[in-house]
Amino acid sequence: MATVEDPETAFPEAHKILKQFIISDEDLVKIMNGMSKEVKAGLNADTNARASIPCHLSYVQDLPTGRERGRFLALEMWPTNCRIMLVKFGNEKDVYMSSKAVVIPYTVAAGRGDELFNFLAENIAIFVRDKKVEKENLPMGIAFTFSMKKLALDVGILVAWSRGFGAENAVGKNVVDLLRVAVAKHKDIAVNIVGIVNDAVGSLMALAWSYPDCKIGLIVGTFTNAAYVEETDNCQMFEGDVTKPYMIINSDMARYGENAHLDFIRNEFDKALDLETNNPGYRLFEKCVSTLYIGELVRSVIVRLMRQGVIFKEHNLEYIGIRWKMEMKSLIAIESDPPGVHTKCQEVMDKFRMRNCLEKDLACVRYICEVITARSAKLVACGLACFIHKMDYAEISVAVDGGVYRLHPTYSITLNKEALKLVNPSNRFKIIVAEDSAGVGAAIVAGLAVMAKNRSTSKARETMQVS
Template sequence: VVVIGICSIFIKMGSYQPYLQSLKELLHVTDAQLTTVSDRMLQDMTYGLQLSRKSKTQMEMLPSFVDSLPDGSERGAFIGLDLGGTNLRVLLLTLSDPVDNGSKPVADIKSESFKVTKDLLEGTSAQLFDFIAEKMASFAHKNGLVGKKLPVGFTFSFPFDQDRINHAILKAWTKAYHIKDGVGDDVVQMLHDAIARQGDLNCEVVAVCNDTVGTLVSGVAEDQNCQIGLIVGTGTNAAYLEKVSNIESVESQGADRWMCVDMEWEYFADTGCLDQFLTEFDKQVDASSPMPGQFIFEKMISGMYMGEIVRSILCKLAKVDNLFAGNISETLATTDAFLSRYVSDITEEAIAEHGKTEVVTKILSSVGVTPSSEDVVIVQLVCEFVSTRAAHLCAAGVSAIARKIKANHPDENDLVITAGVDGSVYAGHPTFDTMLEDKTAQLCSAHGVKVQFIHAKDGSGKGAALIAA
């Protein structure tokens, strides 16, 4: 809808059109190219599961040791922790008998979120885990949990190695975290130590998982056919159900045993396999990021970078005198000044109120720009180009996962699986979900598998509690 609406003006834009047309072509990834991306990710997934070939891919393909999924029989009270981009969520999940002979237990959820401040993002691991324990104690007091020993499931959204479900060796701090220590230490032990220092809690961390694994498990609680967990928010990653016999680092105990695998797909393109799709704007964003050369796939998709790609393009357009009369404000010239939620808000207005420009004008004013009517249309187009590319690259990844799952079910024709998805981009961008779903269906159509999508809202925290259950 937004493409058709905006392009009707685009055609009439005279001198602006040639550069915009080049920009559109620059950011467009063809179906053939998306198929190539899907093929390469499928290959890398297979390599990552094999000890002898693991060095050929940057994707971690980490076994989660979550090999038991909720089936509706779970009962009791459980704590879920979710440490994500810049927030900590503490959650109490109470599962009780179903009403009216239903098959699903009644789930009561109480939760509270806390901001992880800049000093914690740049401090020590002890400071961060003391903060977590302090907020757990505060939550326990508010909800009458003091003195009760409750199992804790901990969603920890950073790469780690596991050899059992309650043991996780941190591999790296990512996202906005620049903590000075902790790499190589056991995440569960660090939390237990903080709980002991806090002195007011009686909790045992029985499981630790990645946010994508938590989202997958939360999706299973909604739809027993869920086999993919996907996060598209500040960062992006995916998990899926794999046959344990295909995971060489895990001892197989039965041909029918399955396990959630945390892909860490944000590393996928770090081998250079997507270099042909990197624009000058991607390279600028990468160069100005905390970790240049890493998380290239994530930088083309996720909310942490989408706004910065748009900002870089707008500055370039202004420099070639195609935008804002050639003027770049001091704010617009500042890294990260154009937030990714602006991209969502601008697209929302373009769809819902075609012809109105109040939102775009207000956003541009906030970054020091007074736009013309033609400027507004150009900004809308740039947001659309960047959003479409992100959704389609994400679809290429999902189609690779779907094909890998289909390979594990060779006798099932027209296999239908479900993906549980969460994250601010998927939930907040007005067209991302539809573009992702449509392109995934197109890319999977020749492979005998179909993906249905559900929004696993707040799935990572709930999923952690369900894993504890």
């Protein structure tokens, strides 16, 4: 850690509280092994319903080779906006992407489901006309960050929206069909919507086009998840084409801990935070590691110390006392200061109307950020190591997406270091930031699906001709 002083001596009260966030190497091994057992349970038909890592089938069985060529469309759907993309795969590792970001108005997001999908279809129509591909019936894939239940490559049943969306009559329906119906109203365009994936699967597929040994997609941001490549024979829940050797699994590892497996490390702050969420008792792993929750945990510890009269004695709780107001970008700024310098930390505290703070208090805030953020990275390393062990490849690339990994000054270092300690030395891994978005992966999925369907049709015709 970058703290100059010995924290136990400099901040004894804070150190006592933060010991609750320190996880031993033995605890990390225990967590990794527990996750491995839950993955096996998630893949097993008899135990899937009880598993806290449910291992959802993505129905993506074709992996890119890097030799795919052509133009494909994608729609990325995020909690506040969407992005429509035209992706062209050229020679070697050349990917050309043209995109349009669209902010989803609150009135649309909070309205009826058909209003939302009509809005999306209208913007897709504008985009394909602008790109002069409105008549080409290009394959389109959807990268979807909301909770859904996959039943086929092109069947994703919406389970729930995130905060801010109220399109309730879309819940329980197939997102692909909803978009198909809306797009069909535009008679002058032809778009072939063929598949839907979540962001972890999309990130995996996007990197796999350039790195064929990419077998894991890791998301560390507002949400936490991992997708990995499993052998089809191990997927007992799958009733489709078992002749294809692989199936990408959406692990939904954010749910780990729902069966009490994390209770031995969850502390009073974790439990209090959980009760303030809209889904108490669920997604407990995510609530220990994701950016929204890290910020709230840091804020909660600061408030506790202020109420004890330990730090910021000249300031009040009027603004720092507001829940969910400590954002991850503030934590990144605080830890980006050089050792012993707290300029950015003071800028963050200025936002809470706490000006001219004592240097020692600012140093204590940085210490709080370091400990809680490090715990997040260590827990994510447990999940990563779990999947690397499961696949047991000699060499593997991991696609990682999420601002905290890319922008935080120490998060990536901690995650890599802790994963190295947990992973068998015979399984070498390389974590690569996914420069191409999940939408690029969704476009690849769409293209591969159409190619596979065309090959199947050609074989069927050849069989008919022979007979």
